[in-house]
Every structure is written in structure tokens, then in C-alpha cells.
Amino acid sequence: MARYTDASCRLCRRENQKLFLKGERCYSTKCAIEKRNYAPGQHGQSRKKVSEYGLQLREKQKAKRFYGVLEAQFRNYFEKAAKKKGITGENLLIMLETRLDNAVFRMGFASSRKEARQLVRHGHFTVNGQKQNIPSFAVKAGDSIKVKEKSTSSPKFKEIKDMSISVPSWIEVDVEKLEGKVVAMPGREDIDTPIAEHLIVELYSK
Secondary structure: OOOOOOOHHHHHHHHOOOOOOOHHHHHOOOOHHHHOOOOOOOOOOOOOOOOHHHHHHHHHHHHHHHHOOOHHHHHHHHHHHHHOOOOHHHHHHHHHHOEHHHHHHHOOOOOOHHHHHHHHHOOOEEEOOEEOOOOOOEOOOOOEEEEOHHHOOOHHHHHHOOOOOOOOOOEEEEOOOOEEEEOOOOOHHHOOOOOOHHHHHHHHOO
């Protein structure tokens, strides 16, 4: 399975914005953007005028990196979003937001989307009582997501029970039972990821 394997902090520096790819490290002084707030590479500190196309491209790259999606899969999401009723950009964000790995992250069961993706791949979660290890699995309203019984004794999930978790309005979480429920499909107002989706639509509409 194709995936990005280089340093995650380079992505944040390239987008000149925290993408919160490394969990707690992103909130500390060890964050790469706190130390080197410029793009990586030899010419990272040089100032360049960004064209309209450049702005659109950067917004698409930022969205891909926030949600951990590679190019072909992201394009596939866009094509599906364009065919659905409603606003294409909003449809795209909702599809990304309702990936299983993102739902696990939103429920507070992982410190980053990258960690959530790994936990899902390792089979630590069930959806509606069935084991599900595909990070891109699309959750829907009414779905119940739960940490597998065998996994509840691991230190990772034990510490979650002592944490105060803030979740978006479209999700409910029972920390003691280590389970959550998708109570409704998210709307654009429920998605706080800083993405200007109209720029992505403009890029793909050329």
C-alpha cells in the first residue's frame, strides 16, 4: 500500500502551517515550525510571489496532507464529490471527514490522524460490531465505533479513560466504554480543518 514515508514535519513547513501530524509534539516547542518557520530545501527562505494556480495547488496539497490521502485517492474523492448533489467543495470535505481514521481521531482515540490510521490498520476497532481495518472506510450516521475487547487492556487505550476529550457535534463518545457513535453526518460548519475548498474546486475545474 502506497503511503508517505518521509519526515512529517517537512510537510508542515512546506505548507507554512501546523498540520498536526505528530500528535503531542505539534503542541510543544519541539514542533519544527516553531524552530524553522520556512519551507524546507535550499531555497526555502527565499520569498516568492505565488500565482493563482500556486495558491490553488497549495490548498489541495494541504488538504491531502491534513487527511493523509495520496494524489490518486484524493482525485477519486473529488470526482465522487462532484457527482453528488450539493456543493462540490463541501461534499469533498465531508467525505474526507467521515473516513474511519479521521473519525477515530475526532473521537480522541488517537493523538493524530497518522496514529489513528495505524491503529485502524492494526485492527484495534470495530464498526457496528464488525472488525474494520481499512482507514478509508466511510462511516455514516448511526455507526458505532468501538475499541476491540482485546485491545482495551493496552496502555494506549487505558490512558484515554483518564483524559478529557472534546469531540465535534456530529460524534458522541463514551470514554469509559471506549466507544463512539456517529450521531449525524457532519456539515461544513462542523469541520474546523482550515481549508479553503473553493480553491481546490477551481484547481480541478481548469
